Amino acid sequence: MTLISELDLPDLPIEGPEFSADPMRFLTPAQQKHPWLARFRAGYVVHGLQAGRDLLAMDNRMGPHFHGVVEHFGAEGTEWARFMSEQIATTSGAKHDRMRASLASAFTPRRANLLRPLMRDVISRLLDEWAARDSFDFVDFASHFPIAVMCGVMGISSDHVRETHDAIEAQILCLRMDRNLLPDIMAGYEVLRSFTADVIREREKSGERNSDLLLDALIETKTAGGLDENELRDLVITLLLGGYDTSKNELALIMNSLIEHPDMYQRCAVDKAFCGKVVQETLRLTSVATPSRTVFEEFDYQGITFPRGTHICFAVALSGRDPAAYDEPMAFRPERKANTRHLAFGRGTHICLGQFLALAILEEGLHLIAQRMKNPRLAGEVTWRPFRAGIWGIRTLPVAIDPEQGSQRGG
Numbered sequence: 001m002t003l004i005s006e007l008d009l010p011d012l013p014i015e016g017p018e019f020s021a022d023p024m025r026f027l028t029p030a031q032q033k034h035p036w037l038a039r040f041r042a043g044y045v046v047h048g049l050q051a052g053r054d055l056l057a058m059d060n061r062m063g064p065h066f067h068g069v070v071e072h073f074g075a076e077g078t079e080w081a082r083f084m085s086e087q088i089a090t091t092s093g094a095k096h097d098r099m100r101a102s103l104a105s106a107f108t109p110r111r112a113n114l115l116r117p118l119m120r121d122v123i124s125r126l127l128d129e130w131a132a133r134d135s136f137d138f139v140d141f142a143s144h145f146p147i148a149v150m151c152g153v154m155g156i157s158s159d160h161v162r163e164t165h166d167a168i169e170a171q172i173l174c175l176r177m178d179r180n181l182l183p184d185i186m187a188g189y190e191v192l193r194s195f196t197a198d199v200i201r202e203r204e205k206s207g208e209r210n211s212d213l214l215l216d217a218l219i220e221t222k223t224a225g226g227l228d229e230n231e232l233r234d235l236v237i238t239l240l241l242g243g244y245d246t247s248k249n250e251l252a253l254i255m256n257s258l259i260e261h262p263d264m265y266q267r268c269a270v271d272k273a274f275c276g277k278v279v280q281e282t283l284r285l286t287s288v289a290t291p292s293r294t295v296f297e298e299f300d301y302q303g304i305t306f307p308r309g310t311h312i313c314f315a316v317a318l319s320g321r322d323p324a325a326y327d328e329p330m331a332f333r334p335e336r337k338a339n340t341r342h343l344a345f346g347r348g349t350h351i352c353l354g355q356f357l358a359l360a361i362l363e364e365g366l367h368l369i370a371q372r373m374k375n376p377r378l379a380g381e382v383t384w385r386p387f388r389a390g391i392w393g394i395r396t397l398p399v400a401i402d403p404e405q406g407s408q409r410g411g
């Protein structure tokens, strides 16, 4: 066994701006030195698909790495710090297992499918406004898309979409790890906290129930004893946060790929099943989330010892480009016969709770967008967000389209 710190590993500058715009410039030489492991400023990067799959499943040896974020901001003892350490994405062990078990029935593929008509309705209304424009930043459109849909599937009034959007944007500033942003982050969190508390209280008081809606399903879980009051509120906030930046960025990445493949884009307008394949291929090639773990119990894997305290970043977006797992990994081929599944939604006990909702939202969204945003082309420079800081993706994607005349609706 060799201690991980004694290995001669390549460095991957995953925090730098050059990396986020063109990871392959750095990944290809790194893969030649070590097929699945590299070093970065704060620990190690796992970029191989099989190693990512094996290691992410070791929930009994490592857990999510969030306490460092609160310490970094000097925010210990605040309500925000409590949320950061107790919510479903950051908690581990028995509490996490209980929450996942009680939520399983609210996040099935069946429920995601039940919500498709509602998704289509919300997306169509959003497109009434955006498809009539001739040019805009697609990232701006994409940022409204998941909030509107998530509020819709939760059963939260669309009057609150703007307020929620701004509060979530403020909250995710923490990914930038800039201490000067703490007041904005705290303010965003407070808005979300009181907003979700009000929404839950009003819904409970109304006595109305529609078990298709996610919020009602979660209230039912609480009533059945599966969640307490804080857990329910934290969960609604986490769902808004977890479903926002990921879906927003994935949608922008999908559009970025399809601008280069107009024939595929046109097919998306008429073939919804193909939209699903495009979504999966984009998740393989450019997924957005980068789960982190800290080892709490030493273990060995493939001749390497990972001691307690080791920080590991799972670059699942790079795992989808692993030449050992995929033929021609850099080719965008939605029809590819992949013999293995990507890791875009993670693996192990923290695997994405909203993955079926995300797939349905993106598939329905792409189908309607392709029908109504005609002939999209690049109208300026594509700029990228940092790879490492939480969620990777495109910062700006200026597009021009053939604007829709009148306000006809796609179906």
Ligand code: HEM
Pocket (backbone or CB within 6 Å): 064, 088, 089, 090, 100, 238, 239, 240, 242, 243, 244, 246, 247, 250, 287, 288, 289, 290, 291, 292, 343, 344, 345, 346, 347, 349, 350, 351, 352, 353, 354, 355, 357, 358
């Ligand atoms: C394309 C869209 C999405 C991607 C790529 C994505 C990716 C991920 C990944 C990789 C994780 C695991 C993180 C880790 O292991 O530390 C995760 C967790 C999570 N995601 Fe998603 N996600 C997406 C959409 C959504 C949506 C729409 C929702 C809400 C409806 C959601 C809710 C969650 C929650 C609650 C967790 C934490 C689960 C837990 O820790 O038990 N995600 N997501």
